Amino acid sequence: MERLNIPAFYQFRLGNLEIIALSDGTVKIPTDKIMLFAQSGETEALLHAAFAKTDYEASINSFLVKLGEKLIIIDTGAGDLMGPGSGHLLESLNAAGYTSEDIDVVLLTHIHGDHSGGLVIDGQLAFPNATLYVNQNDFDYWLSEEQMNRVKPERQKSFRNAMAKVGPWADAGKVKTFTKDEELFPGLFSWAQPGHTLGHTYFVITSGSEKLVVCADIVHVAPIQLANPEIAITLDVDPEAAVIKRKEVLKIAADERFWLAANHISFPGFGHVIKAGAGYQWVSADYSTG
């Protein structure tokens, strides 16, 4: 029997709120092939310094938060799109004491397979009682045949995945889009971060004087892109813009010292960034039993 490490859930307190990280699993990132703008030997050196592998195993984290009467899940993992190392979100949700029927709202940071793949499982909407919220720019881009036909064939899969996973939600009339930074629910704000995708969005959650930012794909390979935020990845729709946004937000996060919840930093992905040389260093939240 193949045994996988699936860490399930981790509850984190932000003021009066409980934010639960749910593990979907991991995805391997071939850093020798898909990083952009690095000097020769640089990614190898940064990985070596961080004791990390070339075939970097990035966590896929989702986040669950109850705001008022609404149970909200942020991102849905990879579903059946990326093999046995991922697609474990519902097991993790169950382990945390909830079922998929309990979810009222699904928020997407963006439409990429490792965030939206879990929306449809076995042809059914995976969260049957939920409304899906997504940035209008991502919705318009990834569900457009016209846009799909403009990119190289090897990049068209992301569009097909989007149509297969978000399309049924749209057909069922269960999609709500947002266009600007706004308070979507009491204490939860969208924060547009165009670059990684055109509608890439962070979610800012506040409780009392505390603040946490769900920062989606601010990095895919933390040991490389925190140390040198100028390094991008071929998955970025607009890599130059992704670099600008990453640098901007990391600076604010280090200056203001707010919490981050990162989708691809090792589970559970709660922590802070501090300035370190020309880049940043991740400081994980201390382990707590809750």
Ligand SMILES: [Zn+2]
């Ligand atoms: Zn992405």
